[in-house]
Amino acid sequence: MSKKAVLSLFIVITTALAACGGGPTPSAAPAATQPATGGGPEKGGEIIIVYKDDLATLDPAIGYDWTNWPAIKLVFDGLLDYDSGTTIQPRIAEALPEVSADGLTYTFKLRQGVKFSNGRELNADDIVYTMTRVLDPKTGSPGAGFFVGIKGAQEFIDGSATSVEGIQAVDPSTVQFTLTAPDVTFLNKMALNFAFIVPKEEVEKAGENFGHAPVGTGPFVLKEWKAGQFLTFDRNPNYFFEGRPFLDKVTIEVGVEPDVALLRLEKGEIQLMGDPPPGADWTRISADPAWTDRIEVEATVNTTYIAINTTVAPFDNVKVRQALNYAIDKQRIVQLLNGRATVANQVLPPLMPGYDASYTGYDYNPDKAKALLTEAGFADGFETSIECISVDPQPKLCESFQQDLDKVGIKLTINTLAAPNVIDDAGNGKTPLVWSGGLAWTQDYPDPDDFYSPILGCDSNVAGGWNWSRYCNETVHARSKELLSMTDREGRMAAYKDLFKTLMDDAVWVPVINGQYTVAHSDKLHGQPTLTHPEHLFSYETMWLSK
């Protein structure tokens, strides 16, 4: 569930955030895949990547944003990971877990010979320690909520139990999780950075400072961290995945404005830009053939939408909500973003399993919008307001909505506010419409439930929650609970298509765009199969430099 924008968002200005974490693309299957560029990956070399935002922490239980996740993945690993797409693969686990017939028990066998960078071999107790630590309120992990479905987790959090009953080390290389209700997304949750394995002795030694003195089983080891300036990572000599990583050293520099970063890239001082190139420069470099090998455009798994508060008049009338969907010219929003987005017609983004490619949704049709408004008794239109975050280009996009709605007789007032205020107002139902630009919903993991339960489900329809439409459809809700235990994947995805179609018929959002991630890098830097990945963003483990 979720989008991790928040933290980093506030820090600056990026668009919404994102993705689940970051890390080596291909799974742990120790067969080196060939890079797309032809010619095998070469070993050695150092790269520098720069970001505008400072890095907060490398503690996998705490880090929760776009800059943190790929960096955490440098040092840590989890039981599970993704292949180059959205399929789950074993990583520290030897294979995908055995699931009991009732869907409640997951048994993981651990890969042999995985060592922490301090030299100690990992065992099942480390998994138990890691997961218990994430649930422990003292840790203050933002990810604790993902794991409350484990049996005994709530009792442990409440303090009525000293350990979590549903997390057990069966023997040194076997660990077993028991859930309170079937949840097929449990595997996705176990691939989140919160479940990356930490060694107890090092956490206890470092205390509060573990996020700055991390020890894990990942491909690199943190060498030096100069706060607010840079972090350097050396190859982990104990890494379990033979032949990886290819690079000797990775340096992350922070605090570099994208304008300056692009100059440094052109000068050859750095190899990778962590932030998208600035809009004006993007127009120039994307049209320049010399840059073809140095830029990448990857769709992100997110949807930016207008949330319609379904509890306030006149938006409690479904016809008015549908009219809004017909009235918005989404193509113009794409133009305003220099083409760095695609038009969205449904809740799920195209890369998300369960996306319905045959669904056409609401087209841009002001006449139909007007007809619907007349049917609803608003032939003369009405006045309403929308909240947008005050960071460019969001106010500009809201002005475009204003013009669109003006054509169908709706007078729209735009309230631009700082992101925290928009989140607060939207979460408490204080605004009829919210533009989620800069706060778009981005997947935590590739399962359609991640776009339902946290933002459109009844459980999230609470004050301060993310269900900005204040929408709760009991029938849909009951269905979503059933789907969490459905193991037939194809049948499940088909069912989600129906579920989301119901939401679109109910017009709870105006889905507007699906974002794209744009990256500029050195033409000598390669990855497998590309530098960017829908789940990991950057996969340092598979990056390599050509001479």
Added chain:
Amino acid sequence: MWTFLARRIVQTLPVLLGVSIITFVLIYLLPADPARMYAGPSATVETVARIRHELGLDQSLVVQYWTYITHAVRGDLGFSYRKQIAVTELILSRMPYTLALTLAGIFVELLIGLPVGIASAVARGKWADRAGMFIALVGISAPPFWLGLLLLYWFGFRLPILPLGGADEATSIVLPALTAGLGGAAWYARMMRSSTLDILSTDYVRTARAKGRSLFGVVVRHVLPNALNPIITMAGMDIPWFIGGVVLVERVFNWPGVGRMAVEAIETVDVPLILGTVIFTAVMVVASGILIDVVQGLVDPRIRHSRQS
């Protein structure tokens, strides 16, 4: 002198206390919930509540303030929510960079501002005066962000003689100091021009000139010492300005100072870090005020004597 210093230091305590209370109340009134920021958007309402409790944010404002201030007087400014490091440690690690940029910036201001101001005054009404004041106007008007990028582009990229930002090399400070100092230099030039003009029209200057002293000699012997006092006051006031105001310069040049960290803290609603940087800045403002008083006393006997009487 010492009683004067002691009195000035005691006077600052209510100021610091006031600053801390106002900042505390302002943060408390923010519509953004620090626990929600910390927890991330997808955290459940229960997780947010748990984190709020762990951070002590569910206590009353008075209790929170008392806890904070009793720790603060012992030098413990708390633990940054986002950076997961002690605030005192964070500020101390950034302070040398901020102080270095402040001193280098003021140095640039004086180095450029004083000669231009004097030259303009001496050449009053001639082309050199007009050129000097025109450049000063441009300097005052140029946005530091734009100026910084322009300098970076030319000196870092096109004729790469200086680093493209960062703080790794000794020469790294040149461009940020120039960017931060150029705007200020223009103010100093205008200030210096008008005080030089005032002094040049005084009787003692006319007498000195009548005795046959050269213009250069008059400027060095009479104009400079007398014009120094307002300049010292200005430089003293520049210290807090630089500490709080060079955020944009720090951003363009990736200079790891306190100002940039303060902005990041505000953006992430990192309460302990916001409080820490505000209180730190307040201390610096107050300290530079005391410093001006002391230096003025040392430079100008009239001030020193008036304090003793």
